[in-house]
Amino acid sequence: MFGQKKEGLQAHDPDMVVDFLQGVLPFKDLEHSTLVNLAKNANVDFYPKGTRVLTQDVSEVNYVYLIQKGGVKIYLQDQAGEISLKDYRGEGSVFGALAVIRGSRSSMTVEAVEDTFCFLFPKKSFLELLKTHPGFAQHYLKVFSRDYVQKSLDELRKERLTPKTEGSLYLFTVKVNDVIRRKPEIITPVQSVQQAAQRMSDLGIGSLLIRNEYGKVSGIITDKDIRSKVVAKGLPYSTEVEKVMSSPIKTISAQRVCFDALLDMMSNRIHHLAVQDEDRIIGVITSHDILVLQGESPVYLFKEIMHQNRIERLYELSLKVPLVVRPLIEEGAKANNITRMITILNDLILTRLLTLLQEQLGPPPVPFCWLLMGSEGRKEQTFRTDQDNALVYQDPENEEQKQKAEKYFETFGEEAINHLVKCGYPLCQGGNMASNPKWRQPLSVWKQYFSRWVNRPEPQEVLNSTIFFDFRPAYGDMVLGQELKDELQSLVKGKDMFLRYLAQDCFRTKPPLSFFKNFIVDRDGEHKNRLDLKARGLVPFWDFARVMALKHGIMETNTLERLEMLDREGHMPHNLFVRARESYEFQMQLRFVNQLKLMEAGEQPHNYIDPAELSDLEKQTLKGAFSVISNLQSFLKETFKLNMG
Template sequence: MPKAVFLDLINTQPGFSQYYLKSFSEKFVGTAYAELRRHKMTRRGDENLYLFSMQVGDIVKQPPRTISADSTIQQAAKSMAGFRIASLLIHQPGDEEKIIGIITHRDMSNKVIALGLDYNEPVRCIMSSPVATVLSQATCFDALLKMMSGSKHHLAVERRGKIIGVITSHDIALIQGISPYSLFKEVGKQQTIVGLYPLSKKIPEMIRNLIKEGAKPGNISRMISILNDHILERLLTLLEEEMGPPPVSYCWLLMGSEGRREQTFKTDQDNAIIYADPKNEQQGKDAKEYFSRFARKAIEHLVECGYPLCPGEMMAVNPKWCQPLSVWKDYFAAWVASPNPQEILHATIFFDFRAGFGKAALADELRQHLGDLTERQELYLLHLANQCLAGRTPLSFFRNFIVEKNGEHKNKLDIKHQGITPFVNFARILALRYRVRETNTLARLHVLAKENILDESLWAKTVDAYEMQMQLRIIHQLNQIESDIQPDNHIAPDELSELERRMLRDAFEVIDRLHGVLKTIFPTP
């Protein structure tokens, strides 16, 4: 195509220009990520990883084996033995295309042999339903995340609405070698809390492999969160077994970066306990005593697992943050009613909460309460917006980086507080304003764009800017860990490549555009 025609189309046809600009942007960002990985990480031997390059459909070994839901358990067992397979898909009687369930060797062991179930019972009695599926064109990493987040060992592979086979966690492990799933399984097998202590220390090596393979920061932080959540779940389960059942139901809340599923390698504990309102005074005393001991032991064990204490004591071991639901509702109401600097600080930590373990309905009720409060208190959101707008973009008038002039971090900038936090605060404020229940920053931005609250073009630039900074931060911290240096968030711009510095400047400039959106939504008198 002649240059003049191409430029004319760019200028006169919005759809044409949007397509090519989006394509260029994706290639440019991809180039930046590749350079970050190439220059910032040392290759170790033969690292042929395929999690991000191989599609799920490529590892399907054979067509699906199915059996009717009316068939007996014995018939299903004979079929599995004959085909030498560990799972069998269950179809609707008379319709082999309609898959309604799945059975595995584990079902045969736990639901039939262990319980003495009659082998002549229909197989539908022991099947799991519905079947967890994954698209054939999804990457193996997508399948791995789905398995880990849903605690699934088998996924049915779907292509054009039809099941073409089944993949297992073992299939994923074989293509990667050292798989995050192996660590996930190792955590689940632990029978003592002490056995969990060394496992979190294996996470950096897992993440290093993902970065080398090409994982974006959103995938990396999600993987870290899944592994951390699994360690927490196992730890608290074992602690409950040790201490006995609690007097009332409760939920262990995760807050801050944990609540947003945005942990990196430097993440302090930010947690709390919310428990059901006691029915009487005695139950109240029992609950207070139980959860006080429970929180103290849990926090001590988490420290041994490698999760440092919060310097501000925003943890469940602090009696103030271990309270019944009604008290938490009062806290939130007070913070929203009279916002001052301390209450606004609470918002940046507590309002990103999510359920980590226990009765999630308690967290859901508190989230609903928060939404009702902020809907009635527009002034509170205005205070949050003004605090966000008070932050300064770390660029000078001539687009030079604003760095520390002296001290321990001379000629460095804090990528977390100066660069990433403005994006997190922006997403939180709009999430509260429009009652978006997601806590993750990228997920919040996605919902805001999908509901046309955020312009699609700005949404794309915001995501790119956020992920670019997170990539810098994660690789910086990983290199520090491998050099036996305590990880921090201080980046030296002079040590970046020219492309990285250009991308970082562009990322910082997006902050001004986000501030412009806030000024439009929350105009000052």
């Protein structure tokens, strides 16, 4: 839709224009008399939402536009018709100045994204200001470098550029294939450990691949295997390598980036990965290769955590997690990659802590599994996420074993939680922790909990239990945790009433936008003029992904992975998935950046943001992200046939 310019329509009150200009750079630095003259020549115009104010390469620009209220988006369109969004601008922002300065047509398209009022300053008046006020001119000449901007625009029109890989961080740009130093060295399964050690020594390498009689790589032997499995256990050096090799071998595609290799190594507690190109093993990549590639590599912290033999030493190491993650944020890593790294490091700390605690207390009377819930269960931790955990153990066989189990796990749960607090993980305000007897129970009791929640749902109890539907096994006898997940999947299947309760719960949180699309913030209290990004923006995405995943038997807990599976299996419209993914990732990124700034300022990280501190582009993007909440809720209403009145 094209706006009908009301040429020559004078602003009824020049004083109103002056008052507005006095709050906008660089106008506010001009003398009052200059502002009065400018205001007298100004026009005012209104552009309804969707109006195209200027059209790329078509519109003659005779005015400089200053947005009084509303907002516009500015974009380019290449020869293939592809649109590239360049900016959003809101109240107090200017557009059209570059074209006026250059005396050219508009180089971009400008479209109102909401009902918008603009002050229009004639080209002649604006150019006169540039001539007579050097400071005013310097502001715009600094912002618009003619040669640079024109060159960038021309190149963009000729060819839509591939989006830049995340920052210059090597972990995200270098492919595994590019780090391989040499072809893989191969030995046979029947060769001796001594022969393998001699071969590694001669070649100056730390591993050998083992190829079986069928010509397939069946395992790997490393210098660590020889130390821990042969020398430490007193085995003869004539032992065949197939008896001590690691098998099956862990592989990674040659086309994946080094960050993926790093995560695989840390997740599997290994230091070598075989690199696979289609069906061939073409080399081996080690943690040392990544250390050389990236000096800030989390591998350093990974090794420190795994080598600790005192729980108290983990307190200090846990504080290093933000220091390791910080470079990822600074270099533009996506929020999902950041949470993956934090999850792995936190899981490593937990695993080492619980292992050392078991060594102190002795073996448990029955097998158990430590469960993680909430953001930990979803693998979406940020900095210093509250604890949300529980403990399930195998049902005791008799009364004596029952009493021993209760006593052991009471001590184990309480001490584990206290150690985690000292590691910097705050207590859960709702008491959802393994130190709470209610959440430290045999498998049969846990099955009863889920059965009651699913089969006899009460609104308030369902609300309080949602955190448990994001659980994942984290430590101990993982079979116990998986059995509980299987039980949950079986229970939920076909339970429409329970799912409707969960779906209705998704409507508790409304998008924090007013009727006029302004942010709704806290009006008083500690966080006055701020909004809770977690509670108001992210929770609706968690709730949507959870109920839809349970409905369709998807047992993944991570929000983005749930959404991707829902999209892949056709359970939600693809365009809704794309918008939800982008909106969720933007909010998580904003959350990380905000928390990092707080930590660097010596403050405790929290989830409140001040919209006034955001750029126009960030404000508009965040508004768009919040608007997706309504789309998700509308889809739930239709899917579950909810009558919300």
